[in-house]
Amino acid sequence: MEFRILGPLDVRLDGSTVPILGQHQPKLLALLLLENDRTVSLGRMVDALWDDDPPATAKRQVQNAMAALRRSLTEAELDPVARVGEGYRLTTSELDHSEFTTLVRRGRGAAEAGRFDTAFMTLTDALGVWRGPALAGIPGRIFEAAANRLEEERLSVMEDRFAAALASDRSAEFVGELRELVAEHPYRQRFTQHLMTALHRVGQTEVALAAFDHLGSRLRDDLGLDPDPDLRRLRDSIRDGEDSTIHSSAVVSTQAPPPAQLPASIRGFIGRGEQLSELDALLAENPQHSVAVLSGVGGSGKTALAIHWAAENREQFPDGQLYVNLRGFDTTEPVKPVDALHAFIRALGHNGDSPASIDDAVTLYRSLLARRRVLVVLDNALNADQVRPLLPIGVNVTLVTSRERLTPLTTTESAQSVSLDALSRSEAFDLLTVMIDTRRLHEDELAVYRLTDLCGHLPLALRMAGANLANRPHTSVATFVDELDSSSDRLELLAVEGDPKAALTSVFDRSIAAISDEARLLLLRLGFIPTADYAEELVIELSTEEADKTRELLTRLADAHLLERHRPNRYRFHDLIKAYVSTRLTVELDETTRDELVRRFTDWQVSTPRGEEFDNIVEACRAWRRRPRIWKLAAGLRRLLHWTVNVHTVTQLATQLLAETIEAGDPYGEIEMRHLLGMTAWVAGHADEAERYCREAIALAAVQGDGDANGTIRTNLSTVLSTRGGFDEAAQLLAETLELAEQTGATVDREVRALNLGALYRQLGRYDDAWRIVVSSEVETRTTVPQSTALPAGMLYFDMGRYADLKAWLSWVLAEEYSQLVPPQVRTIALGLRGEVHRIEGEYEAARTDLDQAIAIAERSGRTAIAYEARCTLAQLHCDTGEAERGLALVEHVLATPDAARKPDLLALARLTAARISRRIGEFPTANHHVSAALEISESISQPLRIGRCLLEKALLCADLGDGSQAETLGRQARDIFDDLGVPEAEHARSLLDTLRAAPLQR
Template sequence: MEFLVLGPLEVRGSGGPPGVAGRLRRALLGVLLARAGQVVPADVLVDALWGERADERAGQRLHLQVHRLRGFLDGPERLSRVENGYRLRVDEGELDAERFESLVARAVGLVEREPARAVETLRAALALWRGAPFADSDVPELCAWADRLAERRLVAWETLYRAELACGAGAELVDGLEELARAHPLRERLTELLVTALHRAGRRDEALAAYRRARRCLADELGLEPGAELREVVARVRSGAAPPDRLAAASPEPAPNQLPADIGGFVGRGAELAELDARVSAPVPVLITAVAGTAGVGKTALAVRWAHRARERFPDGQLYVDLRGYGPDQPRAPEDVLAGFLRALGMAGSAIPHELDERAARFRTLVDGRRMLLLLDNAADVAQVRPLLPGSPSCVTLVTSRDTLTGLVVREGARRVALDRFSAVEARELLRSLLGEERLATEPAAAVDALVERCARLPLALRIAAELVRSHRGPGGVAALAGSLAGRRGALDLLDVDDPQTAVRAVFSWSYQRLAPDEALVFRMVGAHPGPDLEEHAVAALAGLERRAARRALDALVRGHLVERSPSGRYGLHDLLHAYATELDGPADERMAALGRLSDYYLSTASAAMDVLVPQETFRRPPAPDWPGEAPRFDSPESARDWLDAERANLLALARISGPRRTLDLAETLWRYLFLGGFPDEALHLYTRELSAARALGDPLAEARARNNLGKTMDQLGLDGEAALDHLRAALAAYERAGLPEWQSAVRNNLGVAHGRRGELDAAVAEFEASLALVSPDGPWPLRRAPMVNVSRCLKEMGRPDEALGILARVLELCREHEDLIHIPNALTGLADLSLLTGREAEARAHAVDGLALAREHGFRAVEVDCLRVLGVVARSADQPAEAVRRHEEALAVARSIGSRHTLLEALDELAASQAAAGDLARALATRREALDVATEAGHRAGAAAAHAALAALHARRGETEAARAHGRDAVGGHEALGQRTEADEVRSALADLAGREGLGERAFAGRVGRSEGRPFPTVRRG
């Protein structure tokens, strides 16, 4: 597929017309191409499409435009929903702008040594242009991209003419150069080239006239004289000297220089700096050094100071990243860090590989042989660092971390610098550098010594103390601060100099006393928050303030280093600050009232998010509390899910501290989100609390809802199958006693799922049919959708594909009729499975591709696993084992993150089959053994029997006859216990071939290895 932007926007190879119709679609595609391979936030796209005209429905309209654009591409998986944005996959060579840039970069390197090849390459690059990019667009980002492309095109023309001149051309270049020089009179390089061409053509007067014209323009427009290069060329013309054979080469691209600013007021650490110098100067230099120490000890300051001192050793550049291993944000993923490094090294965004291993390999290739420094700051652990390490002995890596990074020392040969607290001399020197010699001379020496010791000689605490002293007018600042610290000995143990944490809290305490009332209130409230971080609305709810007032207080706290703000706009406290904030006392009942407001805010907003995310199921959710304050507004399912993702930990933390009734409301509000998102572990904890809350209230219907939730989650996780069934049966009995048919329908569907996962298909179908019978055709659509999908999957496994196909086709039609987009991928993956069963691989792939894009967009992670599984089977059937293994490894990674043993078992089953098809029998054996362990732990007898049969097949293929017999006997026993006679007879027949006929050991079970249609249990999804 080709994306063409060097002229009117076109897409070729999609099967449709190349031109992109519609202003909105062109703008959307253009912005995605401008950031090819990167996640483009939804709000950026909304702004590009509608600007100030965007309204509350802009998010929904964006979703519609994305849907339409997918149909224009060669596959919907090209445009995927990622976090709170979209990413367009553009493979290497597919974007003409990228090909143009690559050709120009190659030609620039050829001009001096092979000008003829440079000419050929540049003409090929310029031939890609068909007109002006985005000529009809008013989108600022596209206009800026068009300007950059036009600038690169001009550079290409300049380089082409320079190469032509180097090849001996002259008169034949004049017309083209003159046209360019008149169009761009301020570009001295074009005038220099034109004067040289005219001089070679013997047109001296015209050459001087061109120079005078350019000089006047420079003077009039910029007030400048021409540069030295142009003046030198004109001097040769005036003197009659021959024109030069070659022109000076253009300046190369600058090396990356990403080091942060050097640390002001840096003192001490002479021994550590000398040690770092010695390591890189040694005959065999140390390539990796880890600077380790406690929080606030100055690791980053040391690393940055040394990097600036040593930068001359690394002329090819310095790369820097804050890995955020310890702080309010999530640690930086290695693949994201590598993407930034690759861009800094000149790689176009669309050329950056997607996989971590590929990015790491490309990075090692680009830095090979270069003398570069990598500063990896604030690393969480070894796993975060390893993919970022260069492989070249010319590169030096410096890592800072609170962790000792032992694995890096043992395996990669890193050396460690252990950074301790300052000595008393160094601490006083730091204060002197921060406060100034004159200011410190006015303070009593004893007060200075006391402050140093009460800050535990920790650089962080000393810097904060110096800032507080600087803000104190008049003499005595150090003494006053030291005295204040001494005065708080009782409550906070401020003078325990052996514990640097208490010393730092003492400094924060002194700062807290200076806060305005609203600022102090907000600081206490952030400390009272039960979760890991929070945003402005939650702060306002806790403090009982308007959002604007809360924001002003937060801004003041951030400036005072009492609250940290992440780039995403969320707020949190450093561990030490949080410990201090939780010890602060406000007015009586302040914290209890704050948590009550926070609970109302979170539950009200979560309910509003669920109304947008799954509007078909409002009938299942409890009424939301009235919330009079400000709250986020959700204009699309994506925005609702993004909020729920960001607040999930906080909502679950709230359940831990809430009363019984609020716990019930939270559980019933969030259950669908937790299921769709694949968070069964979190759900299990929440529903366990829900059951305790229901029993505490003595509410039998609430207990029935909790047991229904708990039973289906335990079944999903594969935990204690009989206990899961007991919970579901007890819930059903309670709803039968209460005469609530719709709730009975929901529980019977979950019972059917539980039976289906155990291979008890007849019992499963009976439950699904009973579930459907309890709901009228006009009843809630979700109560009909779920058992319809699930019964179709059971019918497929029972050898009744035509019936299953008819049901799924109806489900798909009804999903569209009810605008239930979030469950369309569930139907599509069922259709894909049926297509596989009937040998229609192309249809299976099409359904799976569509389903995968929608599942990822709507966060339906279990269906994402199914779609990846089908795509892997299709690849395996097409004799593409490497692609099959890749798809099934993707599926397994998602399955592991979900936590469902049944989903995990499916993923392991197919991965093992693909590994065997690829000839990697050792890995296939390991995968099958894990599958057997998972099936056994989950009580999945059909899965265990199938795993034994597959293990027998693999051992037979490896000639390991005894192991094959042992697993084969276990498989026969398992299948017979389940009444699966066909499967038992098949394994028994293979065992007979093995008996006494060792020569058949490698092929007796061959028909069972890598067989795509042999999945031993159905995929059933609770709707």
């Protein structure tokens, strides 16, 4: 299959055209062919189809169009397109541009070897590959830029072809064609040079000199330029009759020495291996024409990287290296593109006046570079508009450094984006060794690593710290680090005396100055918020702009490397940028604005519990603990206790804020902090302490009259009491708060409390009441109550043996789309339930998978008691699969834990499990000891279902021991309990009794 872009887009197979139909498919194919054997991102495809105005469905439309394109190609032959991540890559050796490039390389090689006839014929063949203007009929900024680049390649080859023709004495054949080309391209001086040579050789010397005069007048009048030195020398040679010069001038042009403008490489360049590899790969993949944009926060070492790579690859660019500091983020005005062009034009050997207009200067600059291989380094660029006129054409490579990402260059110029983050810890350490005696650093490596952390692993900050330490040879690293760490303005110490422009504050000043007032204000407002990162939704809440505008500002700040989008829809500062903004700029925010930001932050955080916000809430509470009513923010942590592993952190914070509220005489804050402390104690397994704090909060609320107006504290106290066996009071509290929720129309509270009451009835063995409450609201629950509060329904289904309903419920709770919404505690219990069902149904591998996952999640989230419950089920599974000894060892480990000692429910479960396994392996005395203990515990906390299970287990034990009479008595007791509860385990008891009656044992 042949692909052709040097003319209208065309695909051919066996001489026939393969139709590429639709609005988007031809553009996408053209783009893939322009990037042959390179991956094209989905974003670049969107840009190619819609320039700067893509629709909301752009990505989907691209994917649909690519699917249609691949079908078209596949129907014709094999599909040459591969999906690479979110992008696509087309690889083909049958591309006309590849054929053109190969022929050009051969032709130019022949000319350099003096084989001009061969060069002429080969270059003629190369031009014969063209069928018209490249990519004719395909509109769009990206395609127009590509077409212009390809056209420049064609014209350069035409110039070389005429040079080869003239060098082989074929002047007369091409006078007419050269006249047409000079008229068509009046400013391309090589065409006039070839025409003058041809005219002189056919005896039209006066006409040749007139052609020079005509060009000179046009250049001066239109561009303010003089003809090139080569052309002037040719004019003089023709006038003086120097045929040898005339002959050689057609092929060889005299050039100034190659420019070598690169600054000296920075001493002790360290790290950046990944970025250096990216640049090496860029050069290897596209040696003909490449653009790379090196972007990063100020001080990240972009210039050092560019210069280091350029110096290492100097030999790849025999025609020189151009460099300009565009001063995009300097204290002076940025360099104008036309001024940079004039400097480059002079460096490339042009001795005449440079054009005054930017367009003419670009034309001359690119003409001078047309047959050279040069590296161009555009340092410290402000924006894409400053860079575009300076991009060369032909076989050249350009490195651009900027604090901006310069995204427009990646879309319109196929630029490769190379981002620079902070150095690694080890690289930061190595960088300091360049400036400081190694022995001094190794004397206290811990202090050195603290120093690298305080410098944010930023190369400029590290170099400044290293320079200051080097200038203080008698100061230990630890002393310097302590000064830096304790300073109220760390950035003040990260400066070199006598060089204010190099100070970090100066670097950051210039970055901030380059953004809009709206972006700067958003940055200030975020800098006031003392958190590690910011959700996009929170930023919108804190912003003074509308949502869409705020998103634009976030993108702008990220492009400027003042913020980093480190996860989807979450942003953060670099450490030193945060220090700069929070210490130097937020002073501009008045107290009213600060109060407003605290209020907005608090309202957003407490509106919906978000597990990923835990650390941010804690940090904000600590930083703002002296602010009035900050306890409202801390109180929101109560709803995150099922998410976080660090309950101790919440306890410490709540204790501190409790003291603050008491000192401030704020009774409502005191109520909330005592409530919070109660719930942290409960989650930590200290039920007595939890009960005390909750009762204190309720008592204080009663004094205030409305301190527990919505009944939340009483609801939570009922939960605490139920774990301590106080079921009657717990039921009374729940009934009271449930009625309150019904009166106030609080739908979610009503459903949650109904489910809790159902769970309590289940504990009490009131299954009819539990079933009525839980199952009747279960359908409604799935639309009004999150999975995290719907556990009672699943537990009830399990007890009742309704495994089909339980599996449907589990599918809802454990659904992938809810994985970020279900707290670890709930997910663990749900997995444990599913594992138990799999075990009961003999699906042992599935059971093991679920139980292992439940244990892992519970341990990661600090819920050890729940992990031990899952281990009891796993122990029973070991027994079922012939590994009883292993199961017994596991449950004995559970029995030895503090959780088992503190939690009677867990202790009863573990004892009963140990009894079952011991009986199975014939350890009857041990089994009797465990089951008797389990029965006693279950009776003390009034758990009828477990009492029935213990009685059934004792009956089975008696049967195994041959005591049929006692077995029958216990079996009947178990059966009666199960019948009263309405649970299916009554059938197990009946089966035992039937067996006993059928085969009487010792009476």
